[in-house]
Amino acid sequence: MRFIDPHIHMSARTTDDYERMAAAGIVALIEPAFWLGQPRTQVGSYIDYMSSLVGWERFRAAQFGIHHYCTIGLNSKEANNAALAEQVLEILPRYLVKEGVVAVGEIGYDDQTPVEDKYYRAQLALAKEFDMLVQVHTPHRDKKSGTIRSMEVAVEMGVKPEHVVIDHNNEETVQDVLDRGFWAAFTIYPNTKMGNERMVEIARKYGSNRMFIDSSADWGVSDPLAVPKTARLMLDRGIAAEDVEALCYGNALKAFGQSGQMKEEHWLNPAPVDQRMLFEGNSVLRGQVPRVGEQPSVAERMDSVAFK
Amino acid sequence: MTPTQLLQKWLEARLPAEARGWLAEAAAKIRRGSDTDLYRSVSLVTRKVGKADLALSGQELQQAQSAREEWDPSDWSLDQAARVYLLLVSGTDGATFLRRLDQLCDTADIGELVAFYRGLPLYPDQPRYVLRAAEGIRTSMKAVFEAVAHRNPYPSEQLPEAAWNQMVLKTLFIGSTLHPIVGLDRRTNPELARMLCDYAHERWSAGRPISPELWRCVGPYARGEMLRDLGRVLEKGTDPERTAAALALASSPDPEATGLLWAYPELCSAVNENKVSWQTLANPV
Numbered sequence: 001m002r003f004i005d006p007h008i009h010m011s012a013r014t015t016d017d018y019e020r021m022a023a024a025g026i027v028a029l030i031e032p033a034f035w036l037g038q039p040r041t042q043v044g045s046y047i048d049y050m051s052s053l054v055g056w057e058r059f060r061a062a063q064f065g066i067h068h069y070c071t072i073g074l075n076s077k078e079a080n081n082a083a084l085a086e087q088v089l090e091i092l093p094r095y096l097v098k099e100g101v102v103a104v105g106e107i108g109y110d111d112q113t114p115v116e117d118k119y120y121r122a123q124l125a126l127a128k129e130f131d132m133l134v135q136v137h138t139p140h141r142d143k144k145s146g147t148i149r150s151m152e153v154a155v156e157m158g159v160k161p162e163h164v165v166i167d168h169n170n171e172e173t174v175q176d177v178l179d180r181g182f183w184a185a186f187t188i189y190p191n192t193k194m195g196n197e198r199m200v201e202i203a204r205k206y207g208s209n210r211m212f213i214d215s216s217a218d219w220g221v222s223d224p225l226a227v228p229k230t231a232r233l234m235l236d237r238g239i240a241a242e243d244v245e246a247l248c249y250g251n252a253l254k255a256f257g258q259s260g261q262m263k264e265e266h267w268l269n270p271a272p273v274d275q276r277m278l279f280e281g282n283s284v285l286r287g288q289v290p291r292v293g294e295q296p297s298v299a300e301r302m303d304s305v306a307f308k
Numbered sequence: 309m310t311p312t313q314l315l316q317k318w319l320e321a322r323l324p325a326e327a328r329g330w331l332a333e334a335a336a337k338i339r340r341g342s343d344t345d346l347y348r349s350v351s352l353v354t355r356k357v358g359k360a361d362l363a364l365s366g367q368e369l370q371q372a373q374s375a376r377e378e379w380d381p382s383d384w385s386l387d388q389a390a391r392v393y394l395l396l397v398s399g400t401d402g403a404t405f406l407r408r409l410d411q412l413c414d415t416a417d418i419g420e421l422v423a424f425y426r427g428l429p430l431y432p433d434q435p436r437y438v439l440r441a442a443e444g445i446r447t448s449m450k451a452v453f454e455a456v457a458h459r460n461p462y463p464s465e466q467l468p469e470a471a472w473n474q475m476v477l478k479t480l481f482i483g484s485t486l487h488p489i490v491g492l493d494r495r496t497n498p499e500l501a502r503m504l505c506d507y508a509h510e511r512w513s514a515g516r517p518i519s520p521e522l523w524r525c526v527g528p529y530a531r532g533e534m535l536r537d538l539g540r541v542l543e544k545g546t547d548p549e550r551t552a553a554a555l556a557l558a559s560s561p562d563p564e565a566t567g568l569l570w571a572y573p574e575l576c577s578a579v580n581e582n583k584v585s586w587q588t589l590a591n592p593v
Contacts, residue, residue, distance in 0.1 A: 047414065047415060050415070051414065051415055051416070051417075054416075054417035054418070055416065055417055055418050055421065055449070056448070056449065058417065058418055059418055059448075059449040059450075059451070091415075093348070094347060094351070094415045095415065097348060097351045097352050097355070098351050098417045098420075099351075099354040099355070099417055099419055100417065260355070261355075271359045271360070271385075272360075272361055272385075273359050273360075273361065273385040273387075273388075273419075274359070276383065276451075277418070277419075277422060277451035278418070278451060
């Protein structure tokens with residue numbers, strides 16, 4: 001089985017993670033633009049960060065045979081610095097049209113302040129202008145009402161529900177999201193919040209239509225193998241293989257594939273120019289034998305690496 | 309024809325009508341001179357014209373050479389050609405061109421960086437881009453590095469010796485190849501030969517293999533200790549390494565080098581009868 005992790009902050013992760021992810025069968029990932037754990041103070045920091053999402057990080061992932069896509073946006077926490085937010089909004093269009101940018105994201109509410117609301121709406125307007133998808137971060141506090149508000153505002157701004165992924169769902173929010181026709185993503189957090197045991201039960205109850213899972217791994221305690229590990233648990237607990245495949249690969253591809261920037265052929269049959277440019281280097285491997293072309297088959301990887 | 313006209317012609321011959329129309333419209337907008345139009349269009353290229361290989365014919369490659377000495381777009385793709393074309397049609401003075409290029413590079417994705425660096429030999433007022441080229445060489449992204457170093461006449465024409473030497477050494481360091489570097493033999497110098505021999509010693513100490521190509525830039529300036537290094541390769545190296553050492557010694561004007569080579573009559577005659585060369589070494593049959 002192949003996997004996609006449609007929400008993971010690889011800039012905060014090591015090459016060990018990339019190696020284990022590739023070995024566990026992750027073929028593609030999406031890195032949403034977010035904050036750095038502490039607020040940025042200069043627009044230049046955003047420029048360098050966003051350039052790294054479409055540059056260095058994409059290259060780093062490629063060294064391990066993983067296709068890296070990203071979403072570009074002003075996250076809700078940092079939206080609260082209005083003076084800086086204005087400057088960030090001005091540079092966003094430079095990045096939104098780049099290759100491999102699959103959505104405006106991750107945007108939405110954190111404390112649900114009026115300023116957050118202003119910049120959430122401004123970026124929904126950008127998504128309309130650039131005909132792009134939207135990836136929405138739902139708040140950790142006052143989650144249910146924040147989630148509903150995110151969807152209502154998106155609709156109010158004229159963005160179609162099928163063009164919006166609502167992320168970080170749980171048992172309390174999923175029904176509303178599905179009822180309104182949005183995509184529902186679930187972040188599998190180790191120890192807290194949405195654990196993978198809970199995800200199995202959600203899959204049992206709701207099936208796999210318009211839902212998928214991600215790790216949201218970052219610089220905090222998190223697990224970059226959350227997607228393949230949860231897949232295995234779902235299989236072990238008797239969830240049908242087609243549902244597991246949809247939740248851990250197919251639906252993320254369907255949702256973000258609407259951008260035209262993420263296609264299965266990228267990893268099944270890459271363009272010759274990408275093969276020449278990206279997938280033969282070994283500079284991150286620093287003298288180790290490159291893995292490219294000699295990775296174990298996916299089934300072997302799942303048994304040997306991710307699940308023991 | 310100028311490089312700009314050639315790029316336009318090649319693209320028009322290959323793009324479907326819709327992409328061709330988009331490109332013409334983008335070029336017209338850019339000619340009117342706005343920075344924003346240029347930035348937006350250049351980034352949209354992959355979405356509009358795709359990433360297939362440009363795949364030029366032998367005749368088209370000859371036209372490239374006539375339009376710009378040593379210009380080799382043989383492995384360019386459509387998006388690269390279109391991006392460089394759009395940059396060129398802006399038709400500005402060198403200072404404006406450089407300002408925009410720097411802006412574009414600051415916010416570029418990998419594919420864009422490769423295109424911008426491949427275009428270096430075509431930009432107006434050539435000496436302006438030395439720092440930009442050096443920045444490209446400083447990257448850790450192999451594809452971007454090779455966009456400057458390989459099949460690109462800009463470095464050999466414009467880089468000062470220190471930057472040139474760094475480029476050649478780094479090419480080996482990142483596991484890339486020397487033979488696609490334009491002007492490699494022309495720009496070889498004693499300092500580079502020394503740096504490469506030091507690098508060879510580092511690799512030997514670490515028990516790691518050395519590219520046979522390394523000796524190509526050592527040969528012409530090999531003397532003393534360097535000749536002993538070449539002798540060591542002749543004696544103990546793998547077959548490609550021994551061939552490389554023989555070719556290097558043959559390119560040295562030092563009589564001691566000739567003497568070393570004569571001790572290996574088979575290699576000596578292979579070199580003298582042109583049965584081996586740096587090209588055959590790079591592309592073994």
